[in-house]
Amino acid sequence: MTLKDFIEKSDRHFQREGLKSIPDISKDFFTSAISKTPYVNRFGTNVYEKEWDVLVILDACRLDLYRETINGDADTIWSVGSSSEEWMQHTFGNADTTGTAYITGNIFSREYLDENHFYALEEVWEYGWDDDEGTIPPRPLTNEAVRTWRQETPERMIIHYMQPHFPAIGSDVNIGGKIEKAKFGDPGRDFWLEMRLGSISDKDAWRAYRDNLEYVFEEVELLMENVTGTVAxxxxxxxxxxxxxxxGHPAGYPIPQLRRVPWDVYDCTDERTFTTTEPEKYEATATEVEDRLYDLGYM
Known part of the structure; x- marks a missing residue:
């Protein structure tokens, strides 16, 4: 985040919340400064150093959650960031991405990426966002990824699902509506605050987190049935x-719970179990982008 970005973001935050925004603004300044230190920047494995044809990104997925829920024998790498912004900057800023199709549900693509540097940059969050859920469900991403891999000729493809990042739209855990089927926004930030205060139990939060991973992994399995190649x-x-x-996942924190992530590899063959559809696409307005980032608890 540049100084200009920080000032603009802080101003928007202050306009929305007044003096209540000061702690978050201070945290943003602190974590942004940490993330720019040389040690943090060069720490971790860039995914472009690994072998894969199709790469699935599960947003905010801890290694222990993945091993507990999906594959207890999954390998691991250290991520190049502890937040999506940091990961995008340190992944795509240090690699040749001209042969990569990036299919993303993560809104930070607009802020940090240039479509001219990719084979294709498909920002599915622009048209696949669900306002009722306060996030983008996985199916629009699966649809676009299968369509791209079958019909176009990228050397590599990345699919960035937003789950298991909260809200836990795949869970029925009742914790006051602060994660399941609630927009992020203030409820998202309040969720982490409530965890700090002990109002939400670690057990309930973890169960919702796990449910959300199980929910998105059904789509990952569908994807793997409908692409050919090495899928990581x-x-x-x-x-x-x-x-x-x-x-949560503040930038600049080199702790294992934030930086140690799964690395699970499969050899896949397109079994044609899924028929793609052509979605109605449109470009989100600047106001919609700002509102969605706010829903996600980032503003």
């Missing part, structure tokens, strides 16, 4: 549940 599954970063005093 990983995450941009994890989530902290109070370890080292951290909650």
């Amino acid at each position: 599954i990983t995450a941009d970063h994890g989530n902290a549940f109070g370890e080292w005093g951290a909650y």
Whole structure:
């Protein structure tokens, strides 16, 4: 985040919340400064150093959650960031991406990426966003990824699902509507605050987190049935549940719960179990982008 970006973001935050925004603004300044230190920048494995044809990104998926829920024998790498912004900057800023199709549900693509540097940059969040859920469900991403891999000729493809990042739209855990089927926004930030205060139990939060991973992994399995090639599954970063005093996924934190992520590889063949559809596409307005980032708890 540049100084100009920080000032603009802080101003928007202050206009929305007044003096209540000061702690978050201070945290943004602190974590942004940490993330620019040389040690943090060069720490971790860039996914472009690994072998894969199709790369699945599960947003905010911890290694221990993945091993507990999906594959206990999954390998691991250290991520190049503890937040999506950091991961995008340190992944795509240090690699040749001209042969990569990036199919993303993560809104930070607009802020940090240039479509001219990719074979294709498909920002599915622009037209696949669900306002009722406060996030983008996985199916629009699966649809676009299968269509792209079958009909176009990228050398590599990355699919960036937003789950298991909260809200846990795949869970029925009742914790006051602060994660399941609630927009992020203030409820998203309040969720981590409530965890700090002990109002939401670690057990309930973890169950919702796990349910959300199981939910998105059904789509990952569908994807793997409908592409041919080496498919690797990983995450941009994890989530902290109070370890080292951290909650969520602030930038610049080199702790294992945030930087150690799964690396799970499969050889896949397109079995044609899924028929793609042509979605109605449109470009989100600047106001919609700002509102969605706010829903996600980033503004």
